[in-house]
Amino acid sequence: MPNLFRTIQLALKSLMLHKLRSGLTMLGIVFGVFSVIAMLAIGEGASQQAQQQVLQLGATNIIVRSVKPPRENASSQNQNSFVLRYGLKRADFDLLSKTIPTVLQAVPIRELMKACRYLHREMNCRIVGCTPDYVDMNHLTLAQGRFISDRDRREKTNVCVLGAGTAEQLFQYLDPLGQSVKIADRRYSVVGVTRRREASAAIGGSMSGQEYNQDIYIPLETMRVRMGDLDIDRRQGSFSAEEVELNQITLRITDVDQVVPTSKVISESLQQNHRTANDYSIVVPQELLKQAAQIRTIFNVVLGSIAAISLVVGGIGIMNIMLATVTERTREIGIRRALGAKRRDITMQFLTETIVLAGSGGIIGVLLGLSTPFWFDNLKSLTLKFFFDGGGGTSEFSDMFTNLQPQVVPSSLPLAFGISVGIGVIFGLYPARSAAQLDPIEALRHE
Amino acid sequence: MVVPVVVDVMVRQPPPGIRNASVQTSVFSPCSAQLLPPFAPMTLAAEVINLQKDYMLGAVPVKALRGVTIQFPRGDFVAIMGSSGSGKSTLLNLLGALDRPTRGNYIIGGRDVSSMDDDELSTVRNEKIGFIFQSYNLIPQYTVLENIEVPVHYRTGYPRIGPKEEKWIARLAEMVGLGDRLDHRPFQLSGGQQQRVAIARALVNDPEIILADEPTGNLDSKTEQEIMEMLLTLNREGRTIIMVTHEPGVARLAKRQIYMKDGVVAGEGIFPG
Numbered sequence: 001m002p003n004l005f006r007t008i009q010l011a012l013k014s015l016m017l018h019k020l021r022s023g024l025t026m027l028g029i030v031f032g033v034f035s036v037i038a039m040l041a042i043g044e045g046a047s048q049q050a051q052q053q054v055l056q057l058g059a060t061n062i063i064v065r066s067v068k069p070p071r072e073n074a075s076s077q078n079q080n081s082f083v084l085r086y087g088l089k090r091a092d093f094d095l096l097s098k099t100i101p102t103v104l105q106a107v108p109i110r111e112l113m114k115a116c117r118y119l120h121r122e123m124n125c126r127i128v129g130c131t132p133d134y135v136d137m138n139h140l141t142l143a144q145g146r147f148i149s150d151r152d153r154r155e156k157t158n159v160c161v162l163g164a165g166t167a168e169q170l171f172q173y174l175d176p177l178g179q180s181v182k183i184a185d186r187r188y189s190v191v192g193v194t195r196r197r198e199a200s201a202a203i204g205g206s207m208s209g210q211e212y213n214q215d216i217y218i219p220l221e222t223m224r225v226r227m228g229d230l231d232i233d234r235r236q237g238s239f240s241a242e243e244v245e246l247n248q249i250t251l252r253i254t255d256v257d258q259v260v261p262t263s264k265v266i267s268e269s270l271q272q273n274h275r276t277a278n279d280y281s282i283v284v285p286q287e288l289l290k291q292a293a294q295i296r297t298i299f300n301v302v303l304g305s306i307a308a309i310s311l312v313v314g315g316i317g318i319m320n321i322m323l324a325t326v327t328e329r330t331r332e333i334g335i336r337r338a339l340g341a342k343r344r345d346i347t348m349q350f351l352t353e354t355i356v357l358a359g360s361g362g363i364i365g366v367l368l369g370l371s372t373p374f375w376f377d378n379l380k381s382l383t384l385k386f387f388f389d390g391g392g393g394t395s396e397f398s399d400m401f402t403n404l405q406p407q408v409v410p411s412s413l414p415l416a417f418g419i420s421v422g423i424g425v426i427f428g429l430y431p432a433r434s435a436a437q438l439d440p441i442e443a444l445r446h447e
Numbered sequence: 448m449v450v451p452v453v454v455d456v457m458v459r460q461p462p463p464g465i466r467n468a469s470v471q472t473s474v475f476s477p478c479s480a481q482l483l484p485p486f487a488p489m490t491l492a493a494e495v496i497n498l499q500k501d502y503m504l505g506a507v508p509v510k511a512l513r514g515v516t517i518q519f520p521r522g523d524f525v526a527i528m529g530s531s532g533s534g535k536s537t538l539l540n541l542l543g544a545l546d547r548p549t550r551g552n553y554i555i556g557g558r559d560v561s562s563m564d565d566d567e568l569s570t571v572r573n574e575k576i577g578f579i580f581q582s583y584n585l586i587p588q589y590t591v592l593e594n595i596e597v598p599v600h601y602r603t604g605y606p607r608i609g610p611k612e613e614k615w616i617a618r619l620a621e622m623v624g625l626g627d628r629l630d631h632r633p634f635q636l637s638g639g640q641q642q643r644v645a646i647a648r649a650l651v652n653d654p655e656i657i658l659a660d661e662p663t664g665n666l667d668s669k670t671e672q673e674i675m676e677m678l679l680t681l682n683r684e685g686r687t688i689i690m691v692t693h694e695p696g697v698a699r700l701a702k703r704q705i706y707m708k709d710g711v712v713a714g715e716g717i718f719p720g
Contacts, residue, residue: 003607006600017588335584338545339648340573340601342566440545444584 011352014329025321026361028314029420033365035310036416039303041372041406047296048407054292056139056197057285060104060256062263064088064096064249064270068242069279083230086279087244095269096249102262105252107133110223110244112231116216117182118170125166125216127183129223135194137250140212145177145192152219158226160188164196165213181216186226188218259286308419314361315423322354322431333435334443346436354428355421362420366413376406491554492655492687493519493542498551500537500710511537513710514551519656519689524682526698527691529707538707539691543578543658544571556655573601577649581661583641585633591644592629595619598652619647623677639670646677657681659690663697675700 015022057063066087090108097106110129115122128134135147143164152159160181167176167190180187197212232241251266253259263284270280326333333346341349380402500512512534519525529535540546541553544560547568553560556575563571577598578584585594595616599608620626623643625636633641642662649657659678663671675697682688682702690701698704706713 003605013588331584332586335586336597336601337569338543338572338578338584339598340569340652342569342601345569345601441540444545444580 007348007352008356011349011356014353015357021321022357025318026357026364028317029311029358029361029423030314030365030368032307032311032314032423033362033416033420034368036304036307036419037366037369037408037412038372038376038406039307040300040412041369041408042376042404043296043299043303044409045404045406046299047292049403049405050292050295051289054285054288057283057288058137058139058252059286059289060253060259061137061285062251062253062259062266063283063285064092064251064266065281065283066244066247067279067281069277082239083241083243085243086277088246088249088280089273090245092270092273093246093249095273096251096266099269100251100262100265102254102258102265103251104254105133105137107131107137107250108220108246109134109248109250110220110229111247112223112227114184114227116166116170118176118179121170121172123166123169123214125163125183125214126211127223127227128215128217129220129227130217131220134217134250137252138197138212140197141195143193143195144175145190147192147194148217148219153221156219156222156225158186158188158222159191159218161192161194161217162190163194163213163215163217165211166216167193183216183218184227188216256286259284311419311423315358315427318354318357318424319427319431322350322428323434325353326350326431326435329435330438330443330446333438334440334446337438337440338444343436346438347432350432350435351425351428354432355424358420358424358428359417362417365420366417369413369416370408372406372408376404380404490521491518492521492523493553493555493689495538495542496552496554498538498541498548498553500534500541500546501549511710512541512548512551515707515710515712517705517712519687521687522682522685524679524688524700524702525690526701526704527689527707528693528695528698528704529713533707533713534710535691535707537710539658539660539689542656542689543576544568569601570603573598574603574652575655577652577654577657579642579645579649579657579659579662581664583633583638583645583665585641585644585648587633590630590632591620591625591636592616594633594644595647595651598648602652616647616651619650620644623647637670638666639673642666642670642674643677646674646681650681656687656689659688661692662690664693671697 068084069086088108093106093108097103107130112127112129113124114127116125116127130148131153132148132150134140135142140147142161145161147161148159151157160183162170162176162181170176170181171179176190176193178189180189182188194212194215194217229245230241230243232239251262253262263282267282270282274280336346336349384402495515495517498512498515499510502509502511515534515538517525527535527538537546541548544553544555544563545568547563548561551561555571558571560568560571572578586597589597596608599612599616617626617629620629623646625631625640625643625647628636628640633644636644657678662678663674666674678688678690679700688701690697692698703715705715
């Protein structure tokens with residue numbers, strides 16, 4: 001083996017002879033490596049986002065949610081009524097929490113969107129009627145004051161706990177504790193404020209994640225007494241009414257292994273109460289997690305193959321140029337052979353050139369790939385500006401997109417660089433060998 | 448000025464006086480100890496015995512060489528002449544170990560080349576033969592210094608180029624009069640200067656024979672003289688030179704001339720003999 005450093009030096013020298021050509025050839029590999037790293041980073045970012053959201057739901061939890069049945073069904077069932085009755089009943093909650101032994105904890109929730117007001121400031125909030133266990137179950141922590149207590153439930157007091165976003169918007173710099181918020185014409189005194197918390201995964205067929213920051217929590221019993229089960233939604237010239245007893249029941253199961261069997265039991269128990277109506281759904285975060293992992297795998301494979309194709313295209317570009325180079329430098333090959341170069345010296349010479357070409361392309365690609373998180377932010381804001389009307393976040397897709405943070409996978413760097421060098425070897429071998437196989441006499445005669 | 452040479456076609460061994468002188472005035476050899484001691488018995492630098500070469504031209508076999516036997520004693524200076532198609536290029540390719548003969552033997556430095564494989568042939572070219580071409584054949588992207596270095600890189604075992612080699616290369620460049628142009632590229636040099644680089648390159652591995660293929664074919668008469676003088680000086684120092692040429696004026700400067708015709712040696716002597 002000739003001195004490696006010297007060989008690389010000579011290869012660089014030959015490549016520098018045609019700077020533009022070498023640069024353009026390298027570009028194929030640069031983009032190939034870059035896209036491998038960028039694609040994997042975006043895929044990883046997306047899957048981490050999904051995984052985190054699912055984890056927020058809790059791996060040992062099962063969530064049963066009321067689902068508005070499809071229109072056709074509803075109209076046939078409730079032909080004579082303006083009021084649409086559906087969803088989980090309080091009886092369902094009793095059934096689930098009391099009859100299934102593997103259920104550790106159960107939290108019923110009733111949610112309504114209502115306008116709330118403090119002085120002149122008004123906003124639309126999700127009013128969540130819940131029990132004291134809710135705070136635990138959803139990994140919420142309190143920034144100030146306390147959460148709803150059992151006594152609040154018993155006495156049906158008008159107290160509320162504000163989500164971080166709600167508190168910020170209604171009270172801004174004031175201390176919300178002890179103040180009162182007006183919700184649907186009644187006043188509720190603020191007893192606590194929760195800490196900011198990341199949104200969790202979407203459940204119940206909706207794409208958007210669950211947002212906790214715009215919530216106001218009040219005791220479930222208070223909600224029943226003050227607001228009732230009936231929710232009337234008046235719109236221009238028409239109104240619709242829904243009667244829902246509970247929107248969601250979150251169940252904590254004793255053991256991770258029990259989650260899936262219990263979900264089957266729950267499904268069968270609920271079947272009895274909801275014989276015909278398909279008005280609830282059971283969400284098992286653990287299964288979501290598995291789905292997320294599957295989706296991630298598919299995602300990575302698809303993105304990876306797209307990037308791999310660009311790498312192969314880059315490799316073909318290199319091979320093409322090297323074949324042209326070999327023809328162009330036939331005479332040089334003849335001279336070297338006459339001066340004592342062996343076949344493998346010639347092979348090594350041209351192979352080194354392609355490897356240096358592909359390798360430096362790989363290094364540039366890796367550097368570009370490392371910058372993915374930086375340019376991705378810019379790309380994000382640009383895309384939002386042009387396609388989603390100023391980043392208003394109107395569509396669910398844009399939500400997902402804005403929250404996406406690409407994560408450069410450390411192992412993808414050596415992988416992509418290794419692949420680029422490998423491509424240099426694979427696509428360089430043929431031109432290099434054909435150079436070495438040239439007859440020295442013919443090569444010397446070549447003009 | 449062209450140095451007059453005593454021409455004695457029958458004497459294969461160079462006059463001892465010349466070799467004697469060469470030992471004292473050696474400038475083109477890395478170490479004079481490698482040269483023959485004075486009054487050494489005649490040794491052959493190279494020898495071809497009944498060399499034959501057949502080509503396939505399409506489906507028709509062509510006999511390019513039909514049995515050539517020549518001896519090249521150390522210190523010889525042979526001019527090979529002949530019209531195109533006479534087989535002299537084929538002979539030169541075989542002498543240069545660029546090709547293997549179909550039949551016959553080629554012995555250089557005591558080793559038979561005719562049955563060597565490609566790698567061994569490369570080694571022979573690297574160690575035993577210095578090429579000088581009509582069209583110089585320098586590597587265009589390399590400087591003068593790097594061009595002279597090329598054969599050193601392909602030495603057996605790929606030894607590193609140490610200070611000893613660097614000194615030797617610098618000295619060679621100095622000898623051919625290009626000591627101040629080491630960083631020039633071939634296109635920045637005149638034809639004569641390029642040919643001198645080629646001569647320095649041919650000498651760098653201290654070869655057994657120097658093969659010159661029409662070394663002055665592309666040069667004007669003044670440069671031709673300079674280059675020939677250089678070759679003659681080399682020969683006086685004991686180098687064996689085999690030169691292919693068309694020009695009788697150039698051939699006359701060699702110690703002996705060999706005429707090729709139809710793939711055999713047609714005669715020896717001074718043209719028109």
